[in-house]
Amino acid sequence: MKESLREIYTGLSSLITGLGITLRQFFKPVVTVQYPHESLKMPARFRGHIELVRDPATGKPLCYACKLCEKACPTDCITVEGLKRDGEKRKSVSEYHLDFTRCSLCGSCVEACKSGAIRFSKEYNLAGTSKEEFILDLFRRLEREGK
């Protein structure tokens, strides 16, 4: 008898403590960010899809199509082609396609590249209406950014 009375007492007090905790949380500010109206800044090492890097001196992409990234990728997402233009010592990239539908953002390509020609971008606002939109043409993207 005494046991059950004590249980009722501790039970009721645990319920009231719980109510007190939620009431205290009621008056605290919200912790969520209302996404389309506000957005967060991505940290420096954020992994968005990869992008080509320009040489600051010449303004041309650093990539010379050695295809190390293509070999390193676990899911064969990358297709690189290069052209050797007249007057240049080595090839330079002419096409760079990333199949983002299969990319797992592992970073093998970024680590495999010997010349620092690719890096992670900070893009996360990606939405499209068809799968083909996510076969990214990074070379054209770099050209568009340059303009």
Added chain:
Amino acid sequence: MSALAAIQIGEPLRLVLFLLGIMAFVGFNAAYLVWAERKGAGRFQRRVGPSEVGYAGLLQPIADAVKLLTKQVLVPPGADATLFRAAPILVIAPALISLAVIPFGPALAARDLNVGLIMIFAFGSVNVMALMLGGWSSRNKYAIISAARVVSQNVAYEIPMLLVVVTMLLVTGTMSLTKIVEDQAGGFWHWNLFRLAANPLMPLTFLTFYICMLAETNRAPFDMAEAESELVAGAYTEYAGMGFGVFFMGEYANILLGCSLATVLFLGGWQCPFGLLPGVFWFLVKLYLLVFSVIWVRWTFPRTQFYGLLNLSWKILIPLSLGTLVLSAAMIKLLGR
């Protein structure tokens, strides 16, 4: 308010106006209590509730209603169509009828029956039957399990509720709700909650009534019938579109009814706490404070185990309410009312 009471309207017209008013009140509340619950849930969880549709999400219930209206009401093949369609109506109709005797203000009761209190409980039992019919006629195993649980839960919790009501009858001496409220005039120390001379355990009686009200309306922590994470949606699984909408409205109408009854029986109805300006405003304040506490309790506690729920009723609440009934009878015999 007294000015309104002075206007004389012919009897059938007055009753019709009041009933229309009650239906509008219930409809508006059913819609906007959903909004209040979602916003309240959001704030308890440190997030903003609905905020996109309209300013602060105030048009969200309208968007939900439009969505429910445009859905096809499917009757599952092999289900009993008449019972399937009748169940939602049977959930909301008794709540609407019972609200006809609640005194919202000094002259604002649709019908002042002298057996008002008993009438409410007579109609309240129909709620159980409606859920059982809804569950059984859906021809769905989850719904049947849920219907079985609802029946045993509601039957178990009606008993302490009725015992509490009998205790209050002894204490107040009348079954007419308007007279019960008029008896509690004066400051808040005249409210039935503090009437310790007639029943020293009155706060416990109020707590018992509150718990039984939560259990009767199948609200968390007693929502085994609708236990979302186990039974998908329990008795409501097969209902789509407005059938589900009416069930939902019925649930909120029952919460309103339960909280109104608690306000009238224990907290002085439309009486002001300081005896100054009685009126419907005080009734609404107390009603919505109780509704807030119902929302608060829902979002804080997990669901009780089914056997724990029945144990609570049969082993704790019924002895407690029987004890308070005997105690009140003894006190009233000794000290008078």
Added chain:
Amino acid sequence: MSPSEVIAAPEGQRETFVLNLGPQHPATHGVLRLKLTMDGEFIVRAEPVCGYIHRMHEKMAENRSYAQFLPNTSRIDYLSAMTYTHAFVGAVERAAKLEVPPRAEFIRVITSELNRISSHLVWLGAYLLDLGGFTPLLYAFDDREKILDLLEGVTGARLTYCYYRFGGVCNDVDEAFTRGTKEFVAYMRPRLDMYRALVTDNIILRKRLVGIAPISAETCRKYGATGPVIRGSGVAYDVRRREPYSAYPLFDFEVPNFPEGDCMARYLVRMEEMAQSLRIIEQAVDRLPEGPVMATAVPRVLKLPAGDVAYAVEAARGRFMVHIVSDNKEIPYRVKLRTPSLSNLSLFEEASQGLVLPDAVALLGSLDLVIPDIDR
């Protein structure tokens, strides 16, 4: 009828029906199908059917080089991704005899323990959601955001980190991380007290968990259940103590275990593990040594010598072991992933006999299954 009477009644006397807790169900934490043969409210037989999310990780391992398999390891059990990568990386390092610098070992311990806390927070939220308490989920996810922000600052990813490399870690941690971790430890301890007051001491929760679905240590051993499941049955088995790896021998922590074996014991084990993880993190951050984070002589193209190697870690769910069979090529011959959730699930059939449906849901939640971990 009591549960034991239900089981004892002869077959012909029972009127049973089959309830399908299908692959799409809020309480099965993923795509697990449970075929429950029920007698009224009691479960007579529970048959789990898995395989709905079989993604052939072990087959993929046979077609990728060791470095190319690293992203897969994060995705086997995405909630404790760091620890799974640790096992694979540890196995390769053990076979290739690579020496990991101490700073990298400490960083691995810190990130693994942070991952363990975030996994247990998801477990806490989801378990309470199953039991009907919706609010602690949001509080747990708020705490988890802080961990994910810390790890995002270091690795760049929030859930499927591809952070460890053979011979170390790929990025060094900066001062913002160590400061943030210390702040997190100071923030989390009062939050654990809050969970105790709001959830653990709550009478309704205690009625749901105490004495429900007791599992004996023999049953755990029979099915090979590890992790909090066996620690909740009184056996103090933790891979970090039995088969010490990485920098764990340097830290002072306890292995919580409770003898009762019911759902509450498993619950308390996980809550206590979070507190112990905070202790480990605190010690590791205080004693973080300077130095490189990557071993010096790592071959560009890794070929393991022919033979077997195995490496086990204590993941959030139990003992995860990677067993690699190599035939001296760049691509392994076979990679076997021994996942804890499969063993933990296999005792569900025996433990759920005679339970009512809500108790079975409580049992399923207390086993902390992640279905992709079962199916790989």
